[in-house]
Amino acid sequence: MAHFVCRCGYDMWNGESPNDIEFWVYSDKTLDALSSEDSIPFLSLCNKDDYNVWRCPKCKRLYVFDEKGGVEPKYVYKPEDRE
């Protein structure tokens, strides 16, 4: 469980399970390797994620972490205004 404060000030927390904050991103290559297995246990997926992404529910920024347990995001994405 961790907290991460978004640049907009919203305090994100992944302590609830499931939650709408945290996403796991897998490359096609990783999924292809996993799909060769008969079944995919949850713990197997957790160990093979390529990126951990947090989405701020207030401003929709995405924070991309690429190292397990890393505290600083590698990338930050902010949605463009669409109007």
Ligand SMILES: [Zn+2]
């Ligand atoms: Zn935010």
